[in-house]
Amino acid sequence: MSIQNEPKNTDEEFRIKEHWPLVHLPKYLAVLGLVLMTINMYLIFLVAPTDIVLGHIQRIFYIHVPMAILSFLCFFIVFIGSLGYFGVFQVFKLRSIKQNTWDSVAHSAAEVGVIFVTLALITGVIWAKPVWGTWWTWEPRLTTTLILWLIYVSYLMLRSYARSTKQGAVFSAVIGIVGFVDVPIVYYSVVWWRSIHPSAVIGPFSESNSLDPTMNLILWFSFLTILVLFAYLLLERIALRNTEFDLARLKLLRELKRIR
Amino acid sequence: MNSIIHPLLIIIWKDILLEIRSKDTIISVLVFGALLAIVFNFALNINPRQISEIAAGIIWVSFAFSAILIMNRTFVREQEQGSLDGLLLSPISRDVIFLSKVLVSFLFMITIEAILLPLFAAMLNINNFSWILLATMVLTTLGFATVGTLFSFMAVKTRSREIMLPVLFFPIILPVIIGAIEASRGSFGIGYEPSWNRWLPLIAIFDALFLVICPWIFSYLVEE
Numbered sequence: 001m002s003i004q005n006e007p008k009n010t011d012e013e014f015r016i017k018e019h020w021p022l023v024h025l026p027k028y029l030a031v032l033g034l035v036l037m038t039i040n041m042y043l044i045f046l047v048a049p050t051d052i053v054l055g056h057i058q059r060i061f062y063i064h065v066p067m068a069i070l071s072f073l074c075f076f077i078v079f080i081g082s083l084g085y086f087g088v089f090q091v092f093k094l095r096s097i098k099q100n101t102w103d104s105v106a107h108s109a110a111e112v113g114v115i116f117v118t119l120a121l122i123t124g125v126i127w128a129k130p131v132w133g134t135w136w137t138w139e140p141r142l143t144t145t146l147i148l149w150l151i152y153v154s155y156l157m158l159r160s161y162a163r164s165t166k167q168g169a170v171f172s173a174v175i176g177i178v179g180f181v182d183v184p185i186v187y188y189s190v191v192w193w194r195s196i197h198p199s200a201v202i203g204p205f206s207e208s209n210s211l212d213p214t215m216n217l218i219l220w221f222s223f224l225t226i227l228v229l230f231a232y233l234l235l236e237r238i239a240l241r242n243t244e245f246d247l248a249r250l251k252l253l254r255e256l257k258r259i260r
Numbered sequence: 261m262n263s264i265i266h267p268l269l270i271i272i273w274k275d276i277l278l279e280i281r282s283k284d285t286i287i288s289v290l291v292f293g294a295l296l297a298i299v300f301n302f303a304l305n306i307n308p309r310q311i312s313e314i315a316a317g318i319i320w321v322s323f324a325f326s327a328i329l330i331m332n333r334t335f336v337r338e339q340e341q342g343s344l345d346g347l348l349l350s351p352i353s354r355d356v357i358f359l360s361k362v363l364v365s366f367l368f369m370i371t372i373e374a375i376l377l378p379l380f381a382a383m384l385n386i387n388n389f390s391w392i393l394l395a396t397m398v399l400t401t402l403g404f405a406t407v408g409t410l411f412s413f414m415a416v417k418t419r420s421r422e423i424m425l426p427v428l429f430f431p432i433i434l435p436v437i438i439g440a441i442e443a444s445r446g447s448f449g450i451g452y453e454p455s456w457n458r459w460l461p462l463i464a465i466f467d468a469l470f471l472v473i474c475p476w477i478f479s480y481l482v483e484e
Binding site: 086147150151154157158161162163167170171173174175177178179181182185186188189190192193 | 407410414417418419420424427428430431432434435438439442458459462465466469470473474477480481483
């Protein structure tokens with residue numbers, strides 16, 4: 001077509017704007033994450049003492065706990081992003097943040113959150129079998145996490161089934177708000193439900209065991225590692241989304257130019 | 261005040277009139293509900309001793325499925341002839357449109373439940389009813405209608421239409437279903453007698469919360 005014959009375009013509109021200020025941060029986070037992850041693996045498998053009662057299976061807990069906690073953080077970010085998308089924070093003089101930025105933060109956090117919560121569920125199930133003697137139990141935290149997973153999977157589904165990007169953004173922001181508000185109610189309903197349906201949790205696990213100081217330290221280190229991984233994934237996803245938008249815009253501009 | 265009540269009643273009456281003339285929703289959902297009772301009977305192979313334990317569960321699962329069918333209809337019917345756009349263009353507040361749709365769904369659901377309940381009571385051999393069951397039905401159905409109306413509005417606008425509603429609806433509504441089952445079990449006089457006084461407030465809090473949030477969000481939704 002005529003694109004190649006055109007003179008080299010120097011129009012302002014064809015230049016990609018770097019509208020995400022933290023463009024270079026993910027690279028450093030990736031390197032930092034790699035180093036931390038290596039040290040973390042060493043600590044978990046070689047330094048951490050083996051649990052007397054649970055044995056080696058207990059080591060999965062260093063990955064499981066940070067994943068579960070950070071997935072909650074992700075969904076909190078989705079909630080904030082969704083509220084921001086509807087302009088709730090305009091009262092705080094945050095007008096400079098564009099609607100699209102709120103949406104891309106919420107969308108990226110939801111995707112990272114679904115990955116984290118999936119991993120937390122899988123590691124949880126692997127842990128539960130030897131420790132509780134069953135793959136799954138309808139314990140409040142487990143059930144709430146599963147419901148959380150379902151809510152945010154439906155969030156992503158709704159986005160991909162929407163007829164336009166704008167529609168997907170509005171609809172999923174609704175789920176971002178409604179879903180987050182619903183989580184405490186789900187938690188308490190299952191806590192109450194459990195109090196009348198005691199189910200047999202067998203195995204030596206008890207809630208009140210105190211952690212060995214070394215274990216505690218390594219848990220905090222794992223938390224830091226996963227936090228870096230989380231920040232890297234989130235920022236990279238936001239950057240990728242912005243690139244997708246730029247690409248879509250450029251394609252549209254090119255089409256318009258050709259028609260003209 | 262009159263500017264709220266009058267359009268509200270007009271929209272509700274429009275939907276009721278449509279239903280009276282076509283009769284397609286109520287009849288098909290009733291047949292579906294009766295079929296569910298039969299399927300559950302064979303799926304669970306119920307014997308008289310355990311029947312009182314699981315009756316509440318069977319009733320509420322059937323009611324929830326019937327509710328999904330009704331809510332799918334509320335906006336699909338509007339969407340077909342483009343009357344939804346007409347409704348949104350009319351000089352009526354968005355909150356009123358939303359509330360009228362909630363009330364219509366609520367009325368249809370409570371009608372279905374009122375007809376199905378004696379059927380289930382006969383099939384499952386439930387003898388003791390009380391005001392607690394009535395309160396549970398009203399509060400739970402209100403919760404179903406509020407959340408369901410918001411989601412069915414979104415669902416009909418997506419590409420997958422009806423499939424999307426249950427996927428969105430069930431995770432959010434889970435606490436209400438748990439509460440309804442436990443409260444009705446209490447009202448049938450099985451085992452956990454004092455439990456209803458905590459479950460009814462749970463459902464009521466859920467209703468109150470979402471009756472505030474959903475109309476507010478709906479006003480953003482329709483702008484899209």
